[in-house]
Amino acid sequence: MFSGLFLLAGLALLMINYVVVNETLPDGAGVARSIVEGVPPDPRVNPPPKMDSVIVSTVAQTYRASTMRQLVLASGIALIGAAAIAALLGWLTARHALRPLHTITATARRLEAESLDRRINLEGPDDELKELADTFDRMLDRLAASFDGQKRFVANASHELRTPLAVQRTLIEVAMADPTASPELLRLGQHLLHTNERSERLIEGLLVLARSDQGLVSRLPVRLDEVTDTVLRSAGGMAAEQGVAVASRLEPRTVVGDHVLLERLVTNLVHNALHYNEPGGSVVVEVTAEPALTVTNTGPVVSADALPGLFEPFRRLDRTRAAGRDGAGLGLSIVRSIVKAHNGVVYAEPNLGGGLRITVHLPGINRVPSFDQAPAETLRV
Structure with a gap:
């Protein structure tokens, strides 16, 4: 984009130069007339020589056309070279200016619910990009705190639920071991034990899931x-x-x-x-x-x-x-x-x-x- 804008500006400058030079250079007829009419007599030649206005006009027109062609050619070559330099400088400038955005993008791609500890920590002047990076880091801090709180809640709740479930299972087993228990009570106890075991498996699964989500302490x-x-x-x-x-x-x-x-x-x-x-x-x-x-x-x-x-x-x-x-x-x-x-x-x-x-x-x-x-x-x- 930088190179294209520079090229358009260079073309506009070339056109302006062409028009100015074209208007500044006199035409061949005017040059011939001024030369023919304004030739001073040479005292050593009598009579003074006469100049052919047609020849002078042709020479002037040829010179004028050659000058314009040289102007266009030289300006075009200079414009191409300047456009190449502008492309290189524009690429370097854009790369330097957009480097913080690449850092932000790379960090965002690496982020997951289990790896919210990454931060951009952008160094540099307090410009718009640094403000964006700092805002992104503060957002990650809030997300990390939220995820950690959720994981701790799941782990703590699962752990706290294990004790009452164990007590409940013990009470059911004691009731079923009573010799005077009726068949209806035994059927109810079997159903409650089955439900209790399923709840214990669920709690155990939640504990394992919370532990694995928190990462490995040692390897x-x-x-x-x-x-x-x-x-x-x-x-x-x-x-x-x-x-x-x-x-x-x-x-x-x-x-x-x-x-x-x-x-x-x-x-x-x-x-x-x-x-x-x-x-x-x-x-x-x-x-x-x-x-x-x-x-x-x-x-x-x-x-x-x-x-x-x-x-x-x-x-x-x-x-x-x-x-x-x-x-x-x-x-x-x-x-x-x-x-x-x-x-x-x-x-x-x-x-x-x-x-x-x-x-x-x-x-x-x-x-x-x-x-x-x-x-x-x-x-x-």
């Missing part, structure tokens, strides 16, 4: 294959009840993170694959160098449009899948939060023939995974 090397093997062994009874065959391929894989959260990550994925499966179906769990973890299960057909809601809290695919399930709707939400806390990426895509294929990329020791572009009908979170 230690963890053998993901050993963690996965432990989870699969403990899920054997559940797989037998569901009538689902479980297969695994576990390669040695070490990641840096929290052992408890990683175990919860694998547990949620395996339990989700078993819960939302079909009798006679299968679950395949793989731990490899890249991706770190892959869980594939059979089951109902999952449309690509339904994928975004899977990782949202308290969201399920549909009521049919939710019917008769004991889950709290936090399993995949916790998975996403734990993966983000470990600087990883999780993909979800429909499995051929029904079910899901969930892929987890986690950075290993002294290396960062390279993520290819997600395939079609794939959700990356």
Whole structure:
């Protein structure tokens, strides 16, 4: 834009110069007449020589045209050179002037709900750009305080609710252990115990979600294959009840993170694959160098449009899948939060023939995974 404006101004200046010079230079006829009429007699020549006005006029016209051409040519070359210099200077000036905006944009792109600690901290004169950056930083301070307060509330509320639920469960069990309890009381107690257990799982899920959202306090090397093997062994009874065959391929894989959260990550994925499966179906769990973890299960057909809601809290695919399930709707939400806390990426895509294929990329020791572009009908979170 700077170069274009400079070029337009240069063209206008060139036209003005051309008009001024064109009006200033006399025409050939006038020059010839002044020369012919104003030639003084030479005393050494008698009579004085006569000058041809036609020749003088032609020479004057030729000189005038040549002068105008030289003026246009020289001005055009100078204008092109000046436009190139203006383009370079304009680019440097614009780059310097817009650098704070690039900083603001880059910071905004890196911001997430779990990484609100970044600030622009723009240095420089108190101009409009610094005012914008300072306003953006103050807005981030307010957002960070709001998110931290929300996380603390969820963690504290979940923690405080565990005690009354434990007391409630104990009272129900004591009442059911009474030998004089009636069948109606026993049925009611079983129903209350089931509701109580579901509430405890919900509270536990909220605690894990709040903990993973707050990030990792410490990072230690963890053998993901050993963690996965432990989870699969403990899920054997559940797989037998569901009538689902479980297969695994576990390669040695070490990641840096929290052992408890990683175990919860694998547990949620395996339990989700078993819960939302079909009798006679299968679950395949793989731990490899890249991706770190892959869980594939059979089951109902999952449309690509339904994928975004899977990782949202308290969201399920549909009521049919939710019917008769004991889950709290936090399993995949916790998975996403734990993966983000470990600087990883999780993909979800429909499995051929029904079910899901969930892929987890986690950075290993002294290396960062390279993520290819997600395939079609794939959700990356």
